[in-house]
Amino acid sequence: MTAIAYPLAPEAVVSPLAELRRRHPALASAGFAFVMLAAISASLSLVDGRLIDGVSVWAKPAKFFLSSGVLMLSSAWFFGYVRPERRNARPLRLSANLLIGFGVFELAYITFQAAQGARSHFNVADVPHYALYAMMGLAALGMLATKLVLAREIASRPAENLSPELRVAVVLGLVLTAILGSLSGLSLSANQSHNVGAVGGAAPIFGWNRLGGDLRVAHFFGMHAEQAIPLATAAAAAVFGAAWGRRVALALAVLIVAATLAVFVQALLGRPFAV
Structure with missing residues (x-):
């Protein structure tokens, strides 16, 4: 009998970290790194008392590292629902690389601004900040667009046990x-x-x-x-x-x-x- 793939199945939760790495090593590694950086960013508020609008300057990096990390880990898990021979196909390989690349760019800017005690979002004080804010927005849209590539592949060529x-x-x-x-x-x-x-x-x-x-x-x-x-x-x-x-x-x-x-x-x- 063919096994059915459920996220909550016993074989999927025995070692979820190893399973994530098996499904997509690069996305899993980036996702774990982002979650760790979220914890580090949150802890910085304990030693850095600077605030923006009454909130720690490190609150935004912490939230965005966590959100982006979860986004990458979710994609890594869903790669397991694509046929094994298709997981390294060019569209999927490109989408995974873009998801990581866009995430790194967005969080690098957010963290850089936080370190300076300046806003990253809605900061259009001058041309450089306006351009970087716009690029950050495009990066966020690009990260979400990679989900459509993965959805199309799962819809048209799912793993046999899905x-x-x-x-x-x-x-x-x-x-x-x-x-x-x-x-x-x-x-x-x-x-x-x-x-x-x-x-x-x-x-x-x-x-x-x-x-x-x-x-x-x-x-x-x-x-x-x-x-x-x-x-x-x-x-x-x-x-x-x-x-x-x-x-x-x-x-x-x-x-x-x-x-x-x-x-x-x-x-x-x-x-x-x-x-």
Whole structure:
């Protein structure tokens, strides 16, 4: 009998670090490095008391190192759902290299600015800063675009042991992360701020605005579709069967789109997200 590939299957969780390296060594190594750098950046706030808008200068590098690291580790895992003979195909090899390269460029600029006690995002004080901010935005869009390349490959040439319902879930998650993450990111850039209306307070962990609207909430919802949909689908299929797994994948995809749009409109109206 052919084995079915679920993210939560016992063989996949015996050694998740080794499994990630097996699926895509370069993405796994970069992802782990970024997560470690996130921890280092966060710890720097203990010895460096400088603030930007009331927040440690090292908070943004820590968050972006973690977010980009998770983005790379997710892609490394999903490479395991591509046929082995296709994993080194030129489009996939290029997309992985671009994901790492764009991530390194974006975080290098964010960290450099933090070290100087200056803003990286929405900093258009002069031509060099405007150009670097624009390049950073293009790099972020490029990172998300690599998800579409991976989604296309999994949709058209999946690994033989990938179950149909998980295939649907992974493709939906990757596509929604690319689209919703890009659109919400562009709205942040166009607004030249993540805040709308009154500004004050910060939600625990996330730092979201507690007095007015915050466009980062919609960005967060959209960016994590690629993890939420496959995990929920795998759990539902393992407990209730393949048919329920497919239903959960489709229902959660609709729910994530609806929730992302809802919190986006809420932010535009200047209303805080209840946390």
